[in-house]
Structure formats: C-alpha cells, structure tokens
Amino acid sequence: MAQKLNRSKSCIDILIIYTGGTIGMIQDHKTGELKPINFDQIKEEVPEIRKFDYNIDVVSFNPVLDSSDMQPDHWVKMADLIQKNYNNYHGFVILHGSDTLAYTASALSFMLENLAKPVIITGSQLPVGEIRTDAKENLITSIEIAATRINNKPAVPEVCVYFDYLLFRGNRVTKMNSSKFEAFQSVNFPPLAEAGVHLKFNTHLMAKINSKKLKVYKSLDPAIGVIRLFPGMTHQWFKAQIRTKGIKALVLETFGSGNAPSAGWFIDELQNALKAGLVVVNITQCPGGTVEQGRYTTSSKLAKMGVIGGADLTSEAAITKLMFLMGQKMKVAEIKKLMTTSLRGELTP
Ligand code: ASP
Numbered sequence: 001m002a003q004k005l006n007r008s009k010s011c012i013d014i015l016i017i018y019t020g021g022t023i024g025m026i027q028d029h030k031t032g033e034l035k036p037i038n039f040d041q042i043k044e045e046v047p048e049i050r051k052f053d054y055n056i057d058v059v060s061f062n063p064v065l066d067s068s069d070m071q072p073d074h075w076v077k078m079a080d081l082i083q084k085n086y087n088n089y090h091g092f093v094i095l096h097g098s099d100t101l102a103y104t105a106s107a108l109s110f111m112l113e114n115l116a117k118p119v120i121i122t123g124s125q126l127p128v129g130e131i132r133t134d135a136k137e138n139l140i141t142s143i144e145i146a147a148t149r150i151n152n153k154p155a156v157p158e159v160c161v162y163f164d165y166l167l168f169r170g171n172r173v174t175k176m177n178s179s180k181f182e183a184f185q186s187v188n189f190p191p192l193a194e195a196g197v198h199l200k201f202n203t204h205l206m207a208k209i210n211s212k213k214l215k216v217y218k219s220l221d222p223a224i225g226v227i228r229l230f231p232g233m234t235h236q237w238f239k240a241q242i243r244t245k246g247i248k249a250l251v252l253e254t255f256g257s258g259n260a261p262s263a264g265w266f267i268d269e270l271q272n273a274l275k276a277g278l279v280v281v282n283i284t285q286c287p288g289g290t291v292e293q294g295r296y297t298t299s300s301k302l303a304k305m306g307v308i309g310g311a312d313l314t315s316e317a318a319i320t321k322l323m324f325l326m327g328q329k330m331k332v333a334e335i336k337k338l339m340t341t342s343l344r345g346e347l348t349p
Contacts, residue, residue, distance in 0.1 A: 002057035002085070003039070005049060012054040012147045015089040017081055018042070019074065020064035021097030023124040023135045034127065036064040042095075045128040046136050054147050057089075067097025067104070067123075072220040072323060075107040082112065082119060083216040091118040091146030091154060095139070098123045098175055098183050101161065102316040105170030109159040109344040110324035113215040115207075118146040118156040121170060122163060125181055134181045138163060141195045148199060158207040158344070160192060167193035169205075171317045171346035174287065187288035188312040188348065207345060221248070221326035224319055228253040228285055235265040242273050249279040249322045249335070251315060258282045258291035258309060259298040267301060274306050279335055283310035283318050290348065308339050311347045321346065 002015065018024065020036040028035055039060050043049070049056060059081060065074070082092055096104055105121050112119065122142040124135035142162045148155040159170035164182045172186040193201045225247045227238070242250065250273070254260045260282075274280060282291050282302055290312040293303035303309065310318050321343070325335045342349055 002059045005043060005058050006052055006054065006056040008053045008055060010053045010055065013089045014054050014056045014091050014093060014143055014146050015085050016056060016058045016093045016095060016143075017078060018058055018060045018064065018095045019067070019070075019078070019097075020061060021067050021095060021123040022126065023095050023128055023139070024064060025127045026129060027127070036066060038064065042128050042135075042139070046139060048136065048140055049143070052143060052147075054143070056143065065097065067100040070097070070100045070104060072107070072222055075104055075111065075220065076218045078104070079108060079111045079216050079218060083214065086117070086214055089117070090149070091120070093139070093142045093146050094119065094121040096121050096123050098125065098163075102173045102175055102184065102314070103320060105159055105161050105173060106314070106317040106346070107220070107320040107324065109171040109346065110321055111217045112159060113217065114210055114212040115159065115214060116154065116157045116209045118154050119159045119170075120146045120156070120167070121159070121161050125179070125183055134164065137165075141165075141199075145193065145199065148201070150201070150203070153209060155201050155203075156192065156206060157209045165195045166191045167195070169345055171344055172314065174314050174316060176287065185287070188290070189345075217324060217327065219327035220323040222323055223248040223326065224251065224322050225249070226251045226253065226315065226319060229255060229260060233261075235269075238266065239269055242269050242278075247278065248326060249281070251310075251318045251322065252280055252282050252307065253285040253315060254282050254291070254299070256284060256286060257289065257295050257299065258284060258293050258302070259296050260302060262298055262301070267305075270302070270307070271305055277332060279322070279332055279339075280307045281310045281313075281318050281322065281339055282307050283313050283315060308336050310339065311349065313347045317346045
C-alpha cells in the first residue's frame with residue numbers, strides 16, 4: 001500500500017519506490033555497520049519534500065535491502081509496481097543502493113517496453129541523516145525531474161539514473177567510484193540532463209515517446225556467466241567456467257577493442273562451447289569505447305567462430321539484456337541478432 005507523503009493542489013502525481021540502500025541507512029551503535037531502515041527516517045530528514053507542489057506517495061520494499069542482495073525477482077517486483085501504478089502517476093522515483101543500481105537500471109530499461117513516463121533511479125553515498133549527505137540533493141532533484149513536463153509531455157520518458165547533478169540513460173551507467181559523490185559515469189553516452197541553477201534537458205538525446213501501450217516483461221533467465229580475461233589465466237580455470245552446467249550465455253570481457261588470447265586451448269574451448277549452443281557476447285573491459293571484432297588478428301577469430309560483438313554495451317547492460325532476451329524463450333539466432341540491435345538506446349550500433 002502506498003503511503004501519502006505530500007499533498008498539493010497540483011495535478012502532478014509522483015510515486016517513490018523505496019528499495020533500500022545507503023540513502024536510508026543508519027549506523028549501528030554497537031558494530032558501526034550501516035544497516036537499511038524504513039522510509040520514515042528519510043521523510044524526517046528531508047522536510048523539503050513537503051514544499052513540492054506535487055502529490056507524492058511512497059511504497060516501500062519489505063524488508064528494505066542493501067542492494068548487494070538485489071536479485072532478478074526484485075527487478076520483477078519493481079516492474080510490477082510500475083505497471084500496477086502506471087496510470088495513476090506522472091513519474092516514478094526508485095530509491096536504491098548504489099552498488100547494483102546500474103544493473104537494476106539496465107534490467108528495468110529492457111523490461112519496460114514503450115515506456116512513456118520517467119523512471120528515475122537514485123541513491124546516495126552517505127546516509128540521509130549525515131550532515132554532508134548527498135542523499136537530499138539526489139532525492140529532491142530526482143523528484144523534480146520525474147515531475148518535469150515539456151509541452152505537457154514528460155521531459156524524460158525513460159529509465160534513468162540521477163546522481164551528483166547528472167541524469168544518465170539507465171542502461172549506459174556503471175558505478176565507477178565507491179567513495180566519491182560522483183559515483184556513476186556513462187562513458188559512452190552523454191548525460192540526458194544536468195542540474196545546475198536550471199535543469200537543462202538534452203532533449204535531442206532523449207528516447208522518443210510512442211503511443212503504444214506499456215508492455216512489461218517479467219520473465220528473466222539468469223543462466224549467464226561472466227568471464228573477465230586476464231594475462232596468465234590458466235586453461236584449468238577457464239575450462240571450469242566455460243563448461244559450467246546450465247549456462248546458456250556468456251559475457252566475455254575482453255581486452256581493448258575486443259581482443260582475446262590466441263592460445264590453442266582458449267580458442268578450442270570457446271569453439272566447443274559455441275558449437276554446443278552457448279551464446280557468447282564480447283564486450284570490452286575498458287570503461288569506455290567499443291568492441292570492433294576484426295580490427296586485430298586476436299579478435300578476427302572470435303568473429304569467425306560466431307562470438308557476438310557487443311559494441312559499446314556496459315557489462316551491466318550485456319548481462320541484463322541476455323537475461324531479458326533469454327527470458328522470452330527466443331531462438332539463439334534471434335538472441336544473437338537482438339544483442340547487436342539497440343532496443344532501448346543501450347548500444348551504438
Ligand atoms: N551497500 C550499499 C547498497 O548498495 C551502498 C550504497 O547504497 O551506496 O545498498
């Protein structure tokens with residue numbers, strides 16, 4: 001049940017979905033550990049929310065989570081909450097721990113097709129009760145962005161991440177810093193908005209609103225593996241990973257523009273896995289840039305074997321996109337095709 005947080009005469013309605021995270025954590029006096037608490041504490045610490053000229057409701061996860069415990073089922077719960085409340089609100093703000101926030105943002109972007117309303121995900125690096133907290137600004141501006149309309153249409157009709165004065169496309173971000181307030185970056189795609197004295201929206205970059213009905217996909221298949229290559233990786237270790245029973249897709253985090261070792265054992269293991277039907281997506285372990293299979297001899301072989309070039313997908317987007325596509329029970333050929341197609345602006349084709 002949604003709790004009423006603010007009432008006003010305005011006809012803008014915002015729903016906050018509180019999942020947990022540092023934003024709502026408090027320090028345990030005995031152990032010194034940060035633990036999530038309920039939304040009431042946030043409400044007390046941010047009285048500014050009551051000054052908004054919007055109707056704001058809150059629905060809370062129970063229990064609230066440190067986002068390290070976030071699982072695909074929680075993404076389904078968020079998507080379900082958005083679907084059930086879609087017609088009653090102009091925008092949604094999700095409060096989330098920063099640790100896995102980029103995965104949630106990517107997953108939700110795929111799960112919510114034809115989205116025509118803002119879903120702004122935010123959190124903070126310091127709990128809301130701390131004097132130097134970044135929680136207040138992140139929360140207040142996220143609400144403001146979710147409520148902003150241009151020509152009577154939502155300014156941001158997509159799943160986004162707002163953190164430290166910048167709004168990013170959700171499936172383009174990565175948590176890059178565990179201590180700075182500037183925790184997230186979207187290296188391969190510019191910010192969708194900047195918050196300074198004014199909110200400056202880069203409207204030309206924003207997803208286009210279409211008139212189709214919101215479609216929510218709730219089936220995700222987590223039978224994925226991720227292998228990050230490193231010099232010195234042994235055959236024994238690689239074999240154990242790639243031959244893991246039940247894995248249907250692999251995200252291979254390669255060097256530079258998509259390069260991998262040319263050792264015979266590596267190529268043979270990969271070839272056998274591909275022949276057995278494993279979907280392998282090549283993404284770069286560099287924080288920015290794109291995979292170009294065929295640029296070097298060390299990546300040409302991969303392309304010839306049938307490894308999919310993941311272009312400039314983040315690791316978070318590659319993993320969640322595979323879970324999403326595999327959840328739709330698609331044929332391998334279709335998954336391969338869609339992995340190189342931009343579905344929600346997640347890659348530069
Ligand atoms: N461990 C916390 C979480 O992700 C960190 C944070 O919120 O910044 O829930």
